[in-house]
Amino acid sequence: MKKILLMAMAFVFLFTVTACGPKIEEEYPATLIVQFVPSTSFNASKLTLVKDLEVMLEDKLREAGFDIHVYISVGTSYAAVIEAMTSGQVHVGFLTSQQYAFVTTEDPGKVEVILTSVRDAYQCQIANDGTVITDTATIIANANNNANYVAATSSEHQVNSYYSMLLIKTEDYADYQAQGIQWLAGKTIGTQSTTSGSGFVYPSFLLYQNDLTFVNTTPNAANGEVRYQTIGGHQNSVISLLNDEVDGVFTFFDARYGDSNYTTWQAANAGENRFALTRVAALTTPIFNDTISVVSTLGPQLKTALQEAFIEIIDTEKGAAALTIYNHTGYLVAHDEDYDDERALYQFLNP
DSSP: OHHHHHHHHHHHHHHHHHHHSOOHHHHSOSEEEEEEOOSSOOOHHHHHHHHHHHHHHHHHHHHTTOOOEEEEEEOSSHHHHHHHHHTTSOSEEEEOHHHHHHHHHHSTTSEEEEEEEOEEEEGGGBOTTSOBOOOHHHHHHHHHHOTTOOOOEEEEEEESEEOEEEEEEGGGHHHHHHHGGGGGTTOEEEEOOTTOIIIIIHHHHHHHHTTOEEESSSOOGGGTEEEEEEOSSHHHHHHHHHTTSSSEEEEETTTTOOGGGGHHHHHHTTTOOHHHHEEEEEEOSOEEOOEEEEETTSOHHHHHHHHHHHHHHHTSHHHHHHGGGGTOOOEEEOOGGGGHHHHHHHHHHOO
């Protein structure tokens, strides 16, 4: 009887260890499943690029000590990718910052960001010591107080986010500075469609943070209402501001770049300088670039190996070509806390 009892206890202990201990298959899977929704149309030539990327990832992971097969699939939507990740069917997903905010808010602990795609920094975002400036007041001052500012960028400095800006006429800037963003109350502001991140969504959040709100009717300034007027195209909205058709515009920072975008306006306004005629009044919270996110159950060494693999791959000619599927040109290591503002925006949009 004692022997049977000991055997039973041993079985229970073994079951407990098996059930509660680390699941090696989940932490270091034999096949790593990657899924994304391409931001460009998908065709047969893109399928070849996917296969190239699979091989490159396998090679890099093998160099890091992981003999893992990589399989890349194309999801039908971001929602499908998220569902596949939270249900354990996909290990790595290419998610937008707002999709990452969604999944980490609604299903906390299941997915974590490892990388963010990058874009060239504007010269006004680069300090004298070469570091990237994150203080928005300094960026605004650099853009407004530099007589030679033309929205130039630097390929030597990469950033993981961009901004939406409030742009107004220079002649109104002193009044704006005196009143702050409350200056917008009762004004008509040019925006993009209501689904545009930099042209409407993030500006809406900025207004909300300052007790203001967009309306599409005659605004009541006393109630903090700001009338929005949809203008198709970011550069077109800047031209509407230059032509005094609106009091200000929300557009991506900095939509004033590129002389070819303003050829017609410049021809009709010879000698005028669109940068001198306008001022950046405010910037929204950062709009983070696309992420590469993983299921949290992956082992920490594999997560690190994936970060290094993607960074090294995109830095090669063949790797860069493969990742044109997603219009990515580089990656930086990302951290979950970077997305606190994105989660705040998500909760604002989904109260």
